[in-house]
Amino acid sequence: MSIGVFFPLGLYSVFLIMDYFRYRNKELYCEQIQVKTLAKLYQTPLYIYSARSIREHYHRLKNAFPQTLICYSVKANSNLSICRLLSDLKCGFDVVSAGELYRVLKIGADTSKTVFAGVGKTREEIVYALKNEILLFNTESIDEIETINQCAKALKKIACIGLRINPDVSAHTHRYITTATDETKFGVSINEAKIIIKNIHHFPAIRLVALQMHIGSQITSVLPYLKAIRKIVPLIWIARKEGHFLRYLDIGGGFGIYYKAREAKPASKFAEKVLPIIKKLGLSLIIEPGRFIVGNAGIIVTKIIRTKQIASRYFIICDAGMNTLIRPALYDAYHKIAPISIRQRVKKIRADIVGPICESADFFAINRLIQDVNKNEYLSLFSAGAYGYSMTSNYNSRTKPAEVLVDGRTHRLISRAETYKDLIRLEEHGPST
Numbered sequence: 001m002s003i004g005v006f007f008p009l010g011l012y013s014v015f016l017i018m019d020y021f022r023y024r025n026k027e028l029y030c031e032q033i034q035v036k037t038l039a040k041l042y043q044t045p046l047y048i049y050s051a052r053s054i055r056e057h058y059h060r061l062k063n064a065f066p067q068t069l070i071c072y073s074v075k076a077n078s079n080l081s082i083c084r085l086l087s088d089l090k091c092g093f094d095v096v097s098a099g100e101l102y103r104v105l106k107i108g109a110d111t112s113k114t115v116f117a118g119v120g121k122t123r124e125e126i127v128y129a130l131k132n133e134i135l136l137f138n139t140e141s142i143d144e145i146e147t148i149n150q151c152a153k154a155l156k157k158i159a160c161i162g163l164r165i166n167p168d169v170s171a172h173t174h175r176y177i178t179t180a181t182d183e184t185k186f187g188v189s190i191n192e193a194k195i196i197i198k199n200i201h202h203f204p205a206i207r208l209v210a211l212q213m214h215i216g217s218q219i220t221s222v223l224p225y226l227k228a229i230r231k232i233v234p235l236i237w238i239a240r241k242e243g244h245f246l247r248y249l250d251i252g253g254g255f256g257i258y259y260k261a262r263e264a265k266p267a268s269k270f271a272e273k274v275l276p277i278i279k280k281l282g283l284s285l286i287i288e289p290g291r292f293i294v295g296n297a298g299i300i301v302t303k304i305i306r307t308k309q310i311a312s313r314y315f316i317i318c319d320a321g322m323n324t325l326i327r328p329a330l331y332d333a334y335h336k337i338a339p340i341s342i343r344q345r346v347k348k349i350r351a352d353i354v355g356p357i358c359e360s361a362d363f364f365a366i367n368r369l370i371q372d373v374n375k376n377e378y379l380s381l382f383s384a385g386a387y388g389y390s391m392t393s394n395y396n397s398r399t400k401p402a403e404v405l406v407d408g409r410t411h412r413l414i415s416r417a418e419t420y421k422d423l424i425r426l427e428e429h430g431p432s433t
């Protein structure tokens with residue numbers, strides 16, 4: 001949403017307007033389409049994405065990081081139409097499972113721009129990726145490298161790998177999305193990396209072509225990136241001394257977006273500090289953004305089922321729940337919430353905005369100041385494009401919502417809402433006993 005709606009327009013908001021969800025005459029629009037029209041047409045809860053915002057975020061990164069391979073992190077939002085939109089812009093992909101790679105293949109994307117991450121790649125997944133000629137595996141242990149070597153040998157292929165380093169820096173983000181301290185399971189320590197780099201010669205089907213890091217998500221300061229890169233630089237020299245022909249430094253994803261107001265940084269702020277270092281090192285840069293591209297490009301529209309008061313607390317009960325957006329329940333994440341139609345001179349109230357799921361953690365906001373709203377009105381949960389739909393579930397046997405992609409004056413269903421039949425499609429009730 002244009003933060004100008006909530007904050008006086010100043011230099012900051014000009015910097016931070018990152019999407020095309022705007023209020024016009026007190027009605028929320030996605031690009032040229034009124035959100036209410038979509039809510040009525042497709043029913044709620046409903047995910048709505050702005051194609052123009054996605055393209056713009058991608059171009060912001062591309063302009064800030066020219067000559068960089070951008071591998072969109074599919075986990076953030078894996079919808080085929082969104083992946084296709086990005087692949088049309090020549091974007092590469094960062095996948096973490098054979099399932100994500102299957103999606104990349106389904107849209108006919110160029111797998112030579114696909115990197116494969118994850119601590120638990122199975123033999124089957126490795127073979128699948130090798131057969132489909134991905135650019136490289138970002139590896140996280142000697143055992144994984146050994147398995148990749150065996151698979152590549154059997155297929156008579158050479159596997160290119162990056163080594164994921166855990167530089168032990170704090171990214172000052174939520175504990176659950178911090179990934180590069182030595183208490184997390186990710187990557188290998190600097191000391192272990194030295195040993196691995198010296199021993200890779202024992203794996204004839206492996207080529208070490210990259211060093212990689214991913215220090216966390218929703219990072220709003222450049223400093224942790226710089227600290228981590230500085231720790232990795234000596235390893236680059238060691239790798240070269242050992243005769244490895246390193247081509248890439250992959251600094252992962254993590255670039256923050258705005259949820260509240262000012263937390264997002266323009267991509268150029270990261271680029272201007274990082275690029276000179278990469279240039280000096282004589283390597284090509286890979287980045288793996290997810291949230292930055294899709295986070296602010298999506299909202300959820302939810303209908304208010306009813307309101308109720310218990311003692312001193314006032315609840316707004318929505319048709320979306322933690323099964324639709326789990327981030328508040330899981331990370332205590334803040335999402336801006338506002339009615340899609342702003343009414344004039346309506347008092348503000350404090351309310352807990354909750355879903356219909358039988359869990360106390362089923363909330364979107366606690367004690368939030370919001371325009372007084374009634375049953376059957378619609379609310380928008382903003383900044384829901386990343387880790388929204390991709391983390392939905394069927395908990396309480398609730399069906400998953402539809403997803404719609406808006407592009408200018410057009411809108412298109414990019415995944416239909418589930419039906420009750422979908423809920424049980426994999427199950428059998430068996431004979432009665």
Ligand code: LLP
Binds near residue numbers: 177218254291292387
């Ligand atoms: N590369 C790797 C190896 C990753 O593990 C991730 C995200 C990314 C790239 C993309 O990070 P991004 O640019 O989106 O920050 N579910 C959490 C976020 C988990 C991120 C997991 N890894 C949330 O809702 O905040």
